[in-house]
Amino acid sequence: MIKSMGILLSFQLLGELVRLAIGWPIPGPVTGMVLLLLALWVGLVRPETVEPAADVLLKALGLLFVPVGVGLMQYGHILKKNGFSIATALLVSTVAALIVTGWTAQWFQSRRPPERENCHGNTLG
Amino acid sequence: METLWGNPLTALTITVVIYVLSLALSNQIRTPLANPILLSVVVVILILSASGVDYVTYQAGGKLLSFWLGPATVALALPLYRQLPLVLKNKAPILAAVTAGSTVAAAAAVGVGRLLGASHEVVLALIPKSVTTPIAIEIAHSIGANRELAAGFVIATGIIGAVIGPECLRLVRVTSPLAQGLAMGTASHGIGTARAIQEGPVQGSTSGLALGLGGIATTLIAPIIALLVG
Numbered sequence: 001m002i003k004s005m006g007i008l009l010s011f012q013l014l015g016e017l018v019r020l021a022i023g024w025p026i027p028g029p030v031t032g033m034v035l036l037l038l039a040l041w042v043g044l045v046r047p048e049t050v051e052p053a054a055d056v057l058l059k060a061l062g063l064l065f066v067p068v069g070v071g072l073m074q075y076g077h078i079l080k081k082n083g084f085s086i087a088t089a090l091l092v093s094t095v096a097a098l099i100v101t102g103w104t105a106q107w108f109q110s111r112r113p114p115e116r117e118n119c120h121g122n123t124l125g
Numbered sequence: 126m127e128t129l130w131g132n133p134l135t136a137l138t139i140t141v142v143i144y145v146l147s148l149a150l151s152n153q154i155r156t157p158l159a160n161p162i163l164l165s166v167v168v169v170i171l172i173l174s175a176s177g178v179d180y181v182t183y184q185a186g187g188k189l190l191s192f193w194l195g196p197a198t199v200a201l202a203l204p205l206y207r208q209l210p211l212v213l214k215n216k217a218p219i220l221a222a223v224t225a226g227s228t229v230a231a232a233a234a235v236g237v238g239r240l241l242g243a244s245h246e247v248v249l250a251l252i253p254k255s256v257t258t259p260i261a262i263e264i265a266h267s268i269g270a271n272r273e274l275a276a277g278f279v280i281a282t283g284i285i286g287a288v289i290g291p292e293c294l295r296l297v298r299v300t301s302p303l304a305q306g307l308a309m310g311t312a313s314h315g316i317g318t319a320r321a322i323q324e325g326p327v328q329g330s331t332s333g334l335a336l337g338l339g340g341i342a343t344t345l346i347a348p349i350i351a352l353l354v355g
Binding site for chain 1: 143148174188209215218233241281286289301303345
């Protein structure tokens with residue numbers, strides 16, 4: 001557990017370092033995630049090594065969101081004034097994103113060359 | 126009471142206990158609207174308001190939890206790694222769909238918000254609304270948007286996606302499990318992924334993948350949209 005936590009923190013720190021060193025616009029934790037994915041891919045880090053802390057954090061993800069959500073209490077006045085536009089913007093953009101993502105994926109899948117499909121490929125499309 | 130709130134332990138304990146209770150309740154009710162995050166946020170805000178405690182005081186304990194959103198984001202590399210074979214087999218559909226979906230999510234939110242006269246502060250905070258909270262907070266920070274406001278939009282978007290996602294996708298004939306999962310993860314991040322898992326194993330895993338990829342795509346898109354918003 002301690003070792004896996006150390007690895008996660010180290011990769012986050014590495015991500016922050018990249019951001020500070022070269023003015024990289026991507027947040028430290030996101031860069032850290034990509035670097036860890038690469039490290040897992042090339043076998044530098046074994047999945048079992050990061051698993052204990054990663055599992056705990058990902059299972060607790062909902063809890064970690066709560067204090068940030070509570071921060072909304074400071075913005076009651078903004079929400080009251082912009083309530084309708086916010087609700088409409090969130091609803092419309094979520095539906096649009098669902099449809100565009102779904103259709104794009106399906107369109108690309110259906111256009112895949114037949115020789116690369118395996119015998120069960122059609123059940124996916 | 127005042128001396129109790131002065132100790133970060135109070136805010137931390139209340140948050141954890143409320144979350145555990147909310148989780149138990151949402152497992153009982155089993156409707157996407159009874160979302161444990163939404164329930165916890167509402168109950169904690171009610172408790173703070175009733176006790177006359179402000180957000181800054183609460184954050185002394187709250188930040189002990191939000192700190193871990195950074196390492197949790199790094200930890201997303203593990204589920205991503207586990208989906209690598211599926212990902213490599215479907216590189217083109219995945220990349221195209223997640224990029225298109227992330228762009229549309231941010232652009233539509235900004236467009237509709239502006240059209241309906243939302244304030245500049247609100248419009249900026251709408252940009253990262255479809256990505257998972259830790260990434261959204263980082264994006265909000267980097268484009269100069271209000272972090273708490275952005276996080277609130279993220280949570281609201283997640284709940285909307287979890288409630289209407291699968292029905293909406295069936296309505297527009299998105300039948301491929303891979304496409305369904307990608308759509309849920311791209312449009313409504315972790316909260317949508319929780320719902321996608323109930324739809325099936327392919328939907329759940331590809332939604333988790335889209336959650337990570339959509340976060341990266343939006344990180345790259347957000348500064349451009351922020352520039353356009355001005």
